Amino acid sequence: METDVNWTGTGIDLDRPNAARMYDYYLGGAFNFAADRDLAEQAVQVMPWMREAVAANRSFLARAVRHCVAHGIRQFLDLGSGIPTVGNVHEIAQAADPSCRVAYVDNEAVAVAHSSQLLATDPQTTITRADLRDPARVLAAPTVRELIDFSEPVAVLAVAVLHFVPEAGRPEEILADYRRAMAPGSRFVLSHVTGDHDPEQAEAAARVYQRADTPVLPRSRERLAAMLAGFTLVPPGLVDATEWHSTPAAGAEHVGFYAAVAVVE
Numbered sequence: 001m002e003t004d005v006n007w008t009g010t011g012i013d014l015d016r017p018n019a020a021r022m023y024d025y026y027l028g029g030a031f032n033f034a035a036d037r038d039l040a041e042q043a044v045q046v047m048p049w050m051r052e053a054v055a056a057n058r059s060f061l062a063r064a065v066r067h068c069v070a071h072g073i074r075q076f077l078d079l080g081s082g083i084p085t086v087g088n089v090h091e092i093a094q095a096a097d098p099s100c101r102v103a104y105v106d107n108e109a110v111a112v113a114h115s116s117q118l119l120a121t122d123p124q125t126t127i128t129r130a131d132l133r134d135p136a137r138v139l140a141a142p143t144v145r146e147l148i149d150f151s152e153p154v155a156v157l158a159v160a161v162l163h164f165v166p167e168a169g170r171p172e173e174i175l176a177d178y179r180r181a182m183a184p185g186s187r188f189v190l191s192h193v194t195g196d197h198d199p200e201q202a203e204a205a206a207r208v209y210q211r212a213d214t215p216v217l218p219r220s221r222e223r224l225a226a227m228l229a230g231f232t233l234v235p236p237g238l239v240d241a242t243e244w245h246s247t248p249a250a251g252a253e254h255v256g257f258y259a260a261v262a263v264v265e
């Protein structure tokens with residue numbers, strides 16, 4: 001694991017907004033630059049409930065991690081883990097069972113540098129800088145292998161990240177590669193941006209993200225269900241993130257994220 005690194009990481013174009021750092025800004029974090037904040041504010045202009053949406057996604061993430069621990073899972077592979085913020089996966093999992101191990105994966109320099117600093121003293125977590133679209137590389141990475149035993153059930157998380165994978169990136173094939181590596185009883189955790197409830201707004205937000213180095217592709221419920229075809233969804237299935245093992249306040253159901261947890265049988 002990298003240690004003793006500055007949180008800004010290396011090789012960052014400060015003028016090029018990035019979704020990881022924009023997301024950190026929505027969450028009130030300090031690991032973002034002026035270009036990230038400017039574009040994030042433009043996204044908030046077209047989608048005023050952006051911060052609520054991101055908070056709802058984090059809340060789903062926490063519920064899903066606790067669900068996995070409650071179902072006996074003690075190892076987590078978090079793809080697109082992001083810049084560490086309140087309620088990181090290892091904190092939630094280890095609060096439920098201190099033996100939980102978490103391998104984080106992200107391809108963004110700040111997320112990796114800050115994760116390295118935060119995790120340097122925790123032997124049950126690692127951070128790997130890798131592109132989730134290269135499952136062979138992720139699954140073979142020594143920093144993943146030292147914590148994750150793929151002969152045992154594992155939770156693989158792709159939370160708020162697959163909308164950065166365009167159709168040309170063949171998301172089904174990526175998911176199938178991860179699924180083949182997962183032992184029976186493993187769980188796959190997904191959340192994903194959608195425009196189903198407000199297509200115009202989602203389109204406008206996606207246009208804003210075109211100016212980042214990480215364009216976003218909202219997907220429909222139907223498309224996401226097709227992507228998850230090889231998995232068995234646990235109840236209540238693929239639903240609004242606010243509705244997954246939770247009862248949202250009336251009128252606050254649709255935050256623009258779908259969510260699901262699936263089992264590998």
Ligand SMILES: C[S@@+](CC[C@H](N)C(=O)[O-])C[C@H]1O[C@@H](n2cnc3c(N)ncnc32)[C@H](O)[C@@H]1O
Binds near residue numbers: 057061130158164214
């Ligand atoms: C919106 S954040 C989500 C963070 C966290 N999963 C959550 O839900 O709170 C998406 C993260 O995925 C990362 N990411 C985007 N595309 C990626 C890729 N192809 N491989 C690895 N990480 C990626 C970004 O750098 C960013 O940190």
